Amino acid sequence: MYGMRGALSRARAAGVRASAAVLGAALLAAGCTSGGGDKDDGAGITQQPKEVDPFWVNPDSRAARQVAAYLKDGKKADAEQIRKIAGQPTGEWIGPENPEQEARGFTEAADKAGRTALLVLYNIPHRDCGQYSQGGAADGDAYRSWVDGVARGIGDRPATVILEPDALLHLVDGCTPEEFREERYDLLEGAVERLKSLKSTKVYVDAGNAGWGHPDQIFEPLRRAGVDRADGFAVNVSNFYSTRESLAYGKQLSAKLDGKHFVVDTSRNGNGPYDGGDPGERWCNPPGRALGEAPTTRTADPLADAYLWVKRPGESDGTCKGGPKAGDWWADYALKLARASK
Numbered sequence: 322m323y324g325m326r327g328a329l330s331r332a333r334a335a336g337v338r339a340s341a342a343v344l345g346a347a348l349l350a351a352g353c354t355s356g357g358g359d360k361d362d363g364a365g366i367t368q369q370p371k372e373v374d375p376f377w378v379n380p381d382s383r384a385a386r387q388v389a390a391y392l393k394d395g396k397k398a399d400a401e402q403i404r405k406i407a408g409q410p411t412g413e414w415i416g417p418e419n420p421e422q423e424a425r426g427f428t429e430a431a432d433k434a435g436r437t438a439l440l441v442l443y444n445i446p447h448r449d450c451g452q453y454s455q456g457g458a459a460d461g462d463a464y465r466s467w468v469d470g471v472a473r474g475i476g477d478r479p480a481t482v483i484l485e486p487d488a489l490l491h492l493v494d495g496c497t498p499e500e501f502r503e504e505r506y507d508l509l510e511g512a513v514e515r516l517k518s519l520k521s522t523k524v525y526v527d528a529g530n531a532g533w534g535h536p537d538q539i540f541e542p543l544r545r546a547g548v549d550r551a552d553g554f555a556v557n558v559s560n561f562y563s564t565r566e567s568l569a570y571g572k573q574l575s576a577k578l579d580g581k582h583f584v585v586d587t588s589r590n591g592n593g594p595y596d597g598g599d600p601g602e603r604w605c606n607p608p609g610r611a612l613g614e615a616p617t618t619r620t621a622d623p624l625a626d627a628y629l630w631v632k633r634p635g636e637s638d639g640t641c642k643g644g645p646k647a648g649d650w651w652a653d654y655a656l657k658l659a660r661a662s663k
Contacts, residue, residue, distance in 0.1 A: 366407050368434055374617050376410035376439045376481070376629070377431035383650040384411075384635055402659040403635075403652075410616050411588070412441040412483060412631040417458070420467050424474025437479040441631060442471060445488045445508060447501050461504050468512045477520040483584075483631050484512060484551070486527040486558045489542045493534075506545045513547035525584050525626075528554035531562040531570035532594060540577040552626070553582035559632040560586070561594040561607065564614055568622050575624050585620075587613030588630035591662050605641040606654060611661035634658050 366380040366388065379385070384407035391400035413427045424440065431438035444467055448457030458464035471482075491497040492505060509526065516524045526548050528539055548554055554574065557567040564587055571583040591611030595603045612634055618627045635655030637644040645651055 365404055368436060369408070369410065369616075371435060373619060374410065374615070375437050376616055376627075377427075377434055377436035378408060378410045379413065379427075379430070382407060382411065383633070384655065387635075387650070387652055387655070399656060402656055405612060405659045405662060406634045406655060409630055410436070410439055411633045412439050412629070414441045414443060414633075415471055417444055417456075417467065420470035421474040424471045424480075425476070426474075428475050428478040428480050431480075432478045437481055438475075439481050439483075439629060439631070440471070440475075441483045441486070442468070442512070443486055445485050445505060447497060447505075448487075461508055464508050465511060468515055472515050472519060472522075475516075475519055475522055479521040480519075481523045481584075481627075481629075482516055482525070483555050483558065483629075484516075484524055484526045485509060486555075486631075489527065489539060489546055490529050490533065493538050493542055506542075510545070510547035513551045517550055523552040525553050525555040526551050527558055528556055528571075528574060528583070530557045530560040531566040532560070536570070536574035536577055540574055543574075543578065548578060548581060553584065554578075555584050555586065555629075555631065557586045557590065559588075559638075560604065561590050561592075561610055563590055563593045564621070564628065566593075568620075568625055572622065572624055580624070582624050582626045584627045584629050585625055586631040587616070587628040588632045588634050589613060589658060591658075602641055605638040606644045606651075608642065608657075609661065610658060611663070612658050613662075 366378060366385045368378050369376075384403055387403045388400045388407050391397070391403060413423075415423050427440060428438045444457050444464060446457045446460055446464055458467055488505060488509060492502055497505060513524055513526065516522050526543060526546055528543055543554060554571075556571045556574075562570075564585060567585045567587075567590070571585065575581050575583060589610050590613035592609060595607030595610065597603070614628050616628055616630050620626070620628055635650055635652070635658065637647060637649050637651045637654065639647040644654065
């Protein structure tokens, strides 16, 4: 059933990365980016034009390192393919251990480059219903403290936050045990309130994807989670539904939320969803997929604030179809995504 939601894949980049490594990457990026934000890092990784895409490109991302490695090995064609990923802004998933330091590192680097950091928060208690990405904060108090750390790290700097992929969907489908449901609503609402107290932070609450179900199942939970105070909601996070389908889903849901705006994850939706193999595993490293439309605030509908790459293309969804463990960089899969992209 998880294939309809893409419930597991977005978590790969969150809990499995070492916080110290992420923070180190962010601080390195801050140190090597010019004040104007357009300095070439030696592998051809620069910021996108701000008027089209205001989000920060991390010049020390895994994809950027892969470009550099391929160039060093003389594999110029492969480097050019991976540059399709490395040259675009992707979500920075905040780890559980050092939220304040990580959020500060990413937002400082982005601000120095004159761009906005794209952050993903995925640490809700009882996360992922015991599946591949199980875990999250130990309890409600730990989660509140973690969110507060993220908020302190962001400060007044610009940030766009995607809040807790799957958290609401798992309430609706009954996956989250009854005894944790009221707390989860309270935690999400509190996170929206804390993040929106910041000067320059936008917040989008995860709302599933076009293949998950009818918006009637999710719009009331979104309200209970505080979407009215947020900037909107996010659709298709880590999933593969086309931009056209995702826009239709978002607009249908928006109509039930008084015209609330939304963002679309287009990171891997270039060829739409996979319909082969085990239906329960279609979300996991599906073959034949492609990069989707590049991140931009110039979308096909005024209700859609941006197309974003929330999921980090090239990071494995899990140990399925020959992939490495969840969250690990998988160069072969990244190359296939890039080669298949239009």
